[in-house]
Amino acid sequence: MENVIEIKGVKKNFGEKTVLKNINLTVTKGENIVVLGKSGQGKSVMIKCIVGMILPDEGSLKVFGDEVCSMSEDTLKAMRTRIGFLFQGGALYDSMTVRENLAFALQRVLKITDENDIENRSKEVLEAVGLSEVIDKMPSDLSGGMRKRMALARTLIVKPEVILYDEPTTGLDTITSKEISQLMLEIHEKYKTSSIIITHDMQCARITGGRVMVLNEGEFIAEGTYTELENCNDEFVKLFFK
């Protein structure tokens, strides 16, 4: 199987503080990986490294077979257009309406200029996340959970090959969060995307996860399927499944 993401021995310090100590992770094509970990353990930092937003201090980081740290500007840009990134905070452009937010992504990433095409794709994706009625609203007029779903819509609309989800269901009620998890699984199965899903939501992990990995103190300390980890004996891992 082809490796889309290959991380070997990645280390990252912020000043004195070591955030990532020794990260090793391989994501093969069409694989879903769930990353669990306590708050502040560097999960977000790790996926930011993957898209070259934060440069690691040591180690090798390959995406689609190319080393991220030594990429030229153009290769980096081309790589990024193939990756979808869902920010923990949503990062919706708050000077644009929902429609413009979606159009911005389509125009810039897929270079689509046809108005009708943009409109249809926007409507389709909004329907999938259950937000059809808000297309002309500003992000500031949406509720927290709606913004979260809107951000998901903006990530999904460009149909990326790899999706990095940073807590896609945090702040949503159990019912919506289950729907979103199922949507993520659906996308995964339909378009054969590979994804890394950072989450604290065990329901989401159970529904979407192929492989579950546990991050603690800058290293992965356990990995396996959901059921394997649920029944494992490690005290720390057990805490997540309580």
Add this chain to the structure above:
Amino acid sequence: MNLSPSLNNFLEKTGEQANFFTSFVRNIFKGGFEWNEFLRQCYVIGYKSLGIVAVTGFVLGFVFTLQSLPTLKEFGAQGYVPSMVCISVIREIGPVITGLICAGKIASSIGAELGSMNVTEQIDSMEISGANPVQYLVVTRILACTCMIPLLTLFADAMSLAGGYIGVNTSTNMSMQLYFIKSVQTLYFSDFFPAVIKTIFFGLAIGFVGCYKGYTSNKGTESVGLAANSAVVAASVWIIILDAIAVQLTSVFVYN
């Protein structure tokens, strides 16, 4: 090297600004210019500042005329008031006051806007989605400022003359035609042209400082306020400095 930390810091910041400026210039010519966003920014920056610039310009001309009238009257020279007001407004006061007002209004709002976009990771998000945030956010804003500040200044100048007309008519009775003729009688192209050039640079400075402070702010919430605040301060200082330089240059190249 054994430089003091503050000097070190200063050099670092200067280098960073030079870098930012280079990337601004490089991105102007990169292709894929964001015309829509540029026009939207022209609207936001230009049109939305019309009111405050109009009021300031008008009051400036009015007050300036009222203040000069009694003094010049002592010498029996009140007939020179319109042309004096006109020349000082067009050459110096109009550009500087408009520049400072716009530093307060525009540089701060650009600083706050880009600062909050930075904090909420919108800029990162643009970059990751393969868009070019420097081109979309920075180039459009700086160029819009560079185009709109000169226009706003001309508008403020015109409002000042209108204010001056009202001012003159508080004590004497002068027709509008006569006032206008008296105003522009001693106004030469060499008074007008350097002032316009100067305001182009004011616009550039306002846009650049606002964008730089916002774009490079830290990622804490308080840094949004800090970005807005330091943008105003830095832009105002730049305007004063640029004005001093412009005065030196015009007196060397134009008035001798």
